Amino acid sequence: MSKRSEFLAGERPDDVAFFLHEDAVENLDALDDYAETVEDGVVLVLPGENGRNAFQKAAGTDPMELAQAAMGTEGTIEPDLTGGTCPAIEDDPEADHTTRVVFAFAEEQNDEVGGIYAEGDVVHAYAVCSCGQRYSQKWVVGER
Numbered sequence: 001m002s003k004r005s006e007f008l009a010g011e012r013p014d015d016v017a018f019f020l021h022e023d024a025v026e027n028l029d030a031l032d033d034y035a036e037t038v039e040d041g042v043v044l045v046l047p048g049e050n051g052r053n054a055f056q057k058a059a060g061t062d063p064m065e066l067a068q069a070a071m072g073t074e075g076t077i078e079p080d081l082t083g084g085t086c087p088a089i090e091d092d093p094e095a096d097h098t099t100r101v102v103f104a105f106a107e108e109q110n111d112e113v114g115g116i117y118a119e120g121d122v123v124h125a126y127a128v129c130s131c132g133q134r135y136s137q138k139w140v141v142g143e144r
Helices: 003-008 048-059 063-070
Strands: 015-021 036-038 041-047 099-107 122-129 134-140
Touching: 003 015, 003 041, 015 048, 041 048, 048 063, 048 099, 063 099, 063 122, 063 134
Parallel strands: none
Antiparallel strands: 015 041, 015 099, 036 041, 099 122, 122 134
């Protein structure tokens, strides 16, 4: 099982995962030893703080700032973290709406918080579209 599969199954709650589109990084080949190659880029799963630092360096965006900026806009992020559907496509269907980066972390089930957090582990995912829109989606592990 790949690190990404383990992450998406809720088996790596201390790690972060992120997708980098091939157009979002200058030297994608430099990540070969650390990344899983996917159709339009790479996905990395790394331990928490190291992963956040690596994401910031590769994407040029602080992951917590991305999360704050994206939190208020619901979009659809692929369940395998390799892209998404930008919500701005409805307002501007002619623009390029390629998902450039996705950053995700998982939060373990928490009955005290309630809501979806009581249903199981929750994946929080944040994306940046080439049009500049930032958006997010969260889901219970295993329900997508």
